Amino acid sequence: MKSKHLMPTYGRLPVAFERGEGAWLTSVDGEKYLDALCGVAVTTLGHSHPAIVAAVKAQADKLMHVSNWFEIPEQAQLAEAICDISGMESVFFCNSGAEANEAAIKLARLYGSNKGIAKPTIVVTQDAFHGRTVATISAGGSSRHQAGFGPLLEGFTRVPYDDLEAVRQVAENSDNQVVAVLVEPILGESGVIIPSEGYLAGLREICDKNEWLLMLDEIQTGMGRTGKWFACQHEGVKPDVLTMAKALGAGVPIGVCAASGRAANVFQPGTHGSTFGGGPFVSVVGKAVIDTMKAEGAVASAAKIGEKLLVALRARLGDTELVDQVRGLGLMIGVALNVEIPNLLQRILDQGLLVNVTGGGKIIRLLPPAIIGDAEIEQIVDTIAAVLDDFAAKV
Ligand SMILES: Cc1ncc(COP(=O)(O)O)c(C=O)c1O
Incomplete structure (x- = not known):
């Protein structure tokens, strides 16, 4: 719900969440989203632990x-x-x-x-x-x-x-x-x-x-x-x-x-x-x-899951023309793009994934929780790859 009583300090995406469990958020419309942002590096243990x-x-x-x-x-x-x-x-x-x-x-x-x-x-x-x-x-x-x-x-x-x-x-x-x-x-x-x-x-x-x-x-x-x-x-x-x-x-x-x-x-x-x-x-x-x-053992998990995610992202995106570099340490990962893709955040959100885009609009920043498994890692990689492929196919 938009409000004229809120100072417009944020460029907000048009979705509101009412529930969180583990790595997942549920919107007020009942849609599920995989949270690879963690409220910007906050919910490392997942939601509502x-x-x-x-x-x-x-x-x-x-x-x-x-x-x-x-x-x-x-x-x-x-x-x-x-x-x-x-x-x-x-x-x-x-x-x-x-x-x-x-x-x-x-x-x-x-x-x-x-x-x-x-x-x-x-x-x-x-x-x-x-x-x-x-x-x-x-x-x-x-x-x-x-x-x-x-x-x-x-x-x-x-x-x-x-x-x-x-x-x-x-x-x-x-x-x-x-x-x-x-x-x-x-x-x-x-x-x-x-x-x-x-x-x-x-x-x-x-x-x-x-x-x-x-x-x-x-x-x-x-x-x-x-x-x-x-x-x-x-x-x-x-x-x-x-x-x-x-x-x-x-x-x-x-x-x-x-x-x-x-x-x-x-x-x-x-x-x-x-x-x-x-x-x-x-x-x-x-x-x-x-x-x-x-x-x-969440710290060790962050190291292990982060390495898996980094390897998977590199394997899938490393040769993609749009991607300049995939870099990271633990669960702090950046996918640096060669071009700025319009509405990139919204495109990724539309596929049910929460990330951040920073570094002048050319870096997808991933900050997932230290509790995700192989299925979620795959979903993050697949979603980003699909959004980039879709953009590349249309230009
Ligand atoms: C490295 C660093 N320092 C300081 C801050 C500011 O923290 P806060 O938003 O809690 O004031 C942030 C927030 O993103 C940060 O990433």
């Missing part, structure tokens, strides 16, 4: 909200679980990915300020996406997201993605004002761009040498999506600051800025806060997500 539903119901019955002015044992338990899977030491809770990055940006500035740095500057990359608040569009590399929202926040210096030499140049020419590097381990919104092997390790080395914080935005890549709990673990790199959100909440709003080492205790009482952040309700759900992912 019984263990998550049980946690939601039990905690809603018990206690929904108290202020962070009191001890919140559920929050402490989730913090411990997050530190266990990430290797971080301390955690700040908020309500979204953008807020998690806002916290990281504030933390880096305070870290610099504590060191006597007058204009703390954060190295960020071209094509990055870190959220839609003023600070995060300023950190992000999209002129489309920034247009009309100036003046942007200062204190960022931009380098090309996957370019260590450019970061070294900043180190040499920055008057010692740089305090941190903020990057996505894989560019998500810009089209599943995977950097060269050694990129994160190289950044780690530069940060160590200059006493900068390495801050990784794992809001999309984290929580098992790439086949490890966090994408940086593929390279054995431990950041100083790690942000996460999305799949940690399985649909309830949560954001996390985690820190370790010299970043762990930068925030002190009164320096940052959030009314809802880490309330008992969302904390119990986040803990249930981690426990369930562990119990079901």
Whole structure:
């Protein structure tokens, strides 16, 4: 149902869903759709997972909200679980990915300020996406997201993605004002761009040498999506600051800025806060997500299913003229096309499949849940192949 009372911030597709189960959504018209988007990397365990539903119901019955002015044992338990899977030491809770990055940006500035740095500057990359608040569009590399929202926040210096030499140049020419590097381990919104092997390790080395914080935005890549709990673990790199959100909440709003080492205790009482952040309700759900992912081996499944899907997509689409490249890591996969196909999302949706099209309209981004089987893998591949074949046949 369209409404004149909603600000038209989204280009919405003409379908509404009323039910979700596992990898499947049912529309209000009773049509079934295979969800290879996961509400943009959120429902990694599938829709309405019984263990998550049980946690939601039990905690809603018990206690929904108290202020962070009191001890919140559920929050402490989730913090411990997050530190266990990430290797971080301390955690700040908020309500979204953008807020998690806002916290990281504030933390880096305070870290610099504590060191006597007058204009703390954060190295960020071209094509990055870190959220839609003023600070995060300023950190992000999209002129489309920034247009009309100036003046942007200062204190960022931009380098090309996957370019260590450019970061070294900043180190040499920055008057010692740089305090941190903020990057996505894989560019998500810009089209599943995977950097060269050694990129994160190289950044780690530069940060160590200059006493900068390495801050990784794992809001999309984290929580098992790439086949490890966090994408940086593929390279054995431990950041100083790690942000996460999305799949940690399985649909309830949560954001996390985690820190370790010299970043762990930068925030002190009164320096940052959030009314809802880490309330008992969302904390119990986040803990249930981690426990369930562990119990079901969801991270290993993401690696295994992702590899199967990647191989199948390459086998079927690799020689197709329309396809430039099929790339991915775990369940974060991009099919890069040579041409922009009009209404591509709608064409795929019409065949009962939910995906995303990004990277200037030429990259089909797949973010399916870590619970799909061979039949669903086949359906994803068949559907995309059929839509591309149909388009090719008519041009
Ligand atoms: C890498 C990355 N950072 C930040 C965000 C912003 O998260 P949110 O929409 O929860 O604010 C996203 C969302 O897509 C993201 O992919």
